[in-house]
Structure formats: structure tokens, C-alpha cells
Amino acid sequence: SIATAPPIEFAQRHVSKGLARLSEDVIERAEGSWVTFRGGRTVLDFTCGIGVTNLGHCHPKVSKAAAEQCLNLVHGQCGIAYHEPYLRLIERLLTIVPHASLDSFFFANSGSEAVEAALKMARGITRKQNIVAMQGAFHGRTFGAMAVTKSKTVYADGSSPLMPGVVTSPFPYWHHFNSAPGADDAELVRASLYQLELLLLQQSAPSDTAAVIVEPVLGEGGYVPAPPAFLQGLRDICDKNGLLLIIDEVQSGFGRTGRMFNIQYSGVRPDLLIMAKGLANGFPLSAVVSPKDLTDKLKPGTMVRLPSTPIEVADAFQEERILENVNARSAELFEALWALKADPTVGPHILDVRGQGLMVAVEFASPAHSQFDPAVQKKTPPSMSMRVSKRCLEKGLLLLTTSIYETVRFIPALNISPEDLGKGIGIFKEAVEEVIH
Numbered sequence: 001s002i003a004t005a006p007p008i009e010f011a012q013r014h015v016s017k018g019l020a021r022l023s024e025d026v027i028e029r030a031e032g033s034w035v036t037f038r039g040g041r042t043v044l045d046f047t048c049g050i051g052v053t054n055l056g057h058c059h060p061k062v063s064k065a066a067a068e069q070c071l072n073l074v075h076g077q078c079g080i081a082y083h084e085p086y087l088r089l090i091e092r093l094l095t096i097v098p099h100a101s102l103d104s105f106f107f108a109n110s111g112s113e114a115v116e117a118a119l120k121m122a123r124g125i126t127r128k129q130n131i132v133a134m135q136g137a138f139h140g141r142t143f144g145a146m147a148v149t150k151s152k153t154v155y156a157d158g159s160s161p162l163m164p165g166v167v168t169s170p171f172p173y174w175h176h177f178n179s180a181p182g183a184d185d186a187e188l189v190r191a192s193l194y195q196l197e198l199l200l201l202q203q204s205a206p207s208d209t210a211a212v213i214v215e216p217v218l219g220e221g222g223y224v225p226a227p228p229a230f231l232q233g234l235r236d237i238c239d240k241n242g243l244l245l246i247i248d249e250v251q252s253g254f255g256r257t258g259r260m261f262n263i264q265y266s267g268v269r270p271d272l273l274i275m276a277k278g279l280a281n282g283f284p285l286s287a288v289v290s291p292k293d294l295t296d297k298l299k300p301g302t303m304v305r306l307p308s309t310p311i312e313v314a315d316a317f318q319e320e321r322i323l324e325n326v327n328a329r330s331a332e333l334f335e336a337l338w339a340l341k342a343d344p345t346v347g348p349h350i351l352d353v354r355g356q357g358l359m360v361a362v363e364f365a366s367p368a369h370s371q372f373d374p375a376v377q378k379k380t381p382p383s384m385s386m387r388v389s390k391r392c393l394e395k396g397l398l399l400l401t402t403s404i405y406e407t408v409r410f411i412p413a414l415n416i417s418p419e420d421l422g423k424g425i426g427i428f429k430e431a432v433e434e435v436i437h
């Protein structure tokens, strides 16, 4: 029971050091936007497990469906036979996929596994080897996913050699061009696409290149939405050169940015669409969806894997008008953050406010930050975002940072109430002010 669970020293002794976390507290239970630590302290959760519990913790319908399913069929044996929930889930997902061509499903347990599967499918379908990944990308922790992850070197520390054949192309984020916030999007897009075209001429011939993999909103790499023209440009380059376009919506999907999938903003058609996290609101499930004529090129037996909770998730989006809430709360959050940026004392410490829906970032211009002088950054490790995040937790708000830049990210539950959002914003403002002074 909770009362007899081992103390924190036990956790520190026996949980792998390789696993980093925001807090050393022990979570006892969680409900909606709130998490309760051992001892009874309750904090507001603006992380949602990095965009997993999009409908809040322990959504009653999702939890009930899971409990009922457990009494009926736990292991679906998908490598042995079809099973009922599997087919009902596909039927439901077909009504929300962002493009009518996406009609063939492969399920796995985690985002990383689905990325792994998508890479394997891209190679198996095209019979080509190389993969183009984006600078700043995060795709997961398994070996293939790690090879296409380009946001922080620590993710692959000691793991080389990684999967060969991965080349990196710039994502249109001003940091990647040693530029500054407010840089002309059209120019960043033009430069990024030009680099990709050069790459296909200089480093990885189209005849050797299977696919381009991209997050439509850079997640771990800084919460940077790709301008639609960039994604459209990628689609064109892929079409022109016979490459598949893999869209990773593990973090940006399932309503996070105000549409069911972010790719709907640009209208771009993915060849392989990866979804996970919000798909089952905390239960381990991911999927790769693609057109049937592509997956028909795979030999049966190439892929094997394993779902009723996600059906409730999809239903909740309709019944509880989740997307309407995302867009209304998003407008309030942006308004508050822009007001903070315009504030004469706090504003100069904020470099950028950006994002889409409830996938929102504030990037600080801390004294440690100097994009033009890496030596300064080396001597003084980035600290403002960490200090703000730590102060927020002390004041009752879980708030995550991102990769190597001075950025904190807001990932509240998509059904968060205006009151709870306001509380979180209030804590954040106080934390920033306290860190500055």
C-alpha cells in the first residue's frame, strides 16, 4: 500500500541513475490537472507526462474502459489473430486521421517503438537505406530513434555507433541559423529547404535515401512550430526525389496544438504518420498509419505487435469539446505570456514566446544565454529556465524545460479549466519575478 511504500532513499538507491526527472518527490495519485505527492502536497501539472495525459490524469471514462477491458481480454495476441478492440480502434481512428489516404495501421507500445517501426517500414518499402533527420529533433530512446534524435548529445551518450545512414538537415528555428527571434520565417524556410536540396546532391543521393523524418512542432528541441511552407516544401522535395515523408506527431498530436493533428494546419500528406502519448492518455499505445498501397509492400512477418482505452479518448474529444477548450485556453495563455514579455521589468528577460495550442514555450534571455559567444555559454551553464522550473515546483506547479536552450514549456491538460490555467500562469509569473530579483 501507499503507506508502506519504501522511502525516497530507496528510490535513489535502486532506480537507474540513467533516468533523469524534474522532481525527487514521489507521486501518490493524480486527478485531472492535479498531482498529489506523498505526504499530501498537491501541485498543478503543466507537463502531462510530456503531453501524454492530454485529457488529464485518470480521465473517468478512459480509466473505466481500461478496467472493464482488463476483465475481458488483456493480451490481444495480435500476432496470432485479430481481436475485437483492435478492429474497433482502427474503425474509430479512421474517422480522425488527418488525411484520407492514411488507412493502414500498425500498433506498438511507445512512441520510440513506433518511430523504430516507421524507420523499418521506410527502409522495407523503399529498399533504400538513408534517413534525413532534422536538427533539434527528438524521436525517442531506442537505437533507431536515438540515431534520428538531434536535440542533445546526452541522449546518445556512450551509445555509438548508432544506426548508420542518418544525415541531418536544418529545421527552420532561428537558433539553427545563429539568428534571433523575429527572424523572417520565409527566409528560414527558404534556407532550410535549400540545405536539404544540397544535402541530397552532396551527402545522400535520393537513390540511397528512404525518407525524411520530421516533427511538425519541434518538441524537445524547443517547442518550435514549423511554418506550413516548410512542411509543404518537404513534401515537394520528397515527391520530386522519391522519398517517403515520416511525420512524428507523438507530442504534437491528439489535440495538443488545437487541431487533432498539427499537420492539418499545413494540409501536408504524410506517407507515415506516427502517433503515441495522447492516443491512449497514459496507457502504452502508439501507432504508425500509412496508405495501404505502401504497407502492402511489406512482407507479412516483418512487423509484429499488439488496445479499448483510445476509443474513449477519441470520443472524449467530441463529447467534451476538447479542441474548443484548447483554443480558448491557448488564447488566454498567449495573452498572459505576451503581457509578461511587454512588461518593462520582466520583458527584457524573455527572448521569445511561441507555440501552438497548448504546446507553448517561453525562451529566456538569461545572463548565461549568448548565442553569438559559445564560450560564455560554456562557462556559465544555462540556468534561468532551470531556476524558474525549480521555483515553480516549490510554489506548486510542474513545468518542464526543453533541450539545450533557455526554454520552459507549458503542456497543461487539454481540458484544463480557465481557473487552473490562471493559477498556473500566476505561479509562473511570480517564479520568474523571484528568479529575476
Ligand code: PMP
Residues within 6 Å of the ligand: 050, 110, 111, 112, 113, 115, 138, 139, 140, 141, 215, 219, 220, 248, 249, 250, 251, 252, 276, 277
Ligand atoms: N517522438 C516525439 C516527438 C516525442 O516527443 C517522444 C517522447 N517525448 C517520442 C517520439 C518517444 O516517445 P516514447 O517516450 O513514448 O518512447
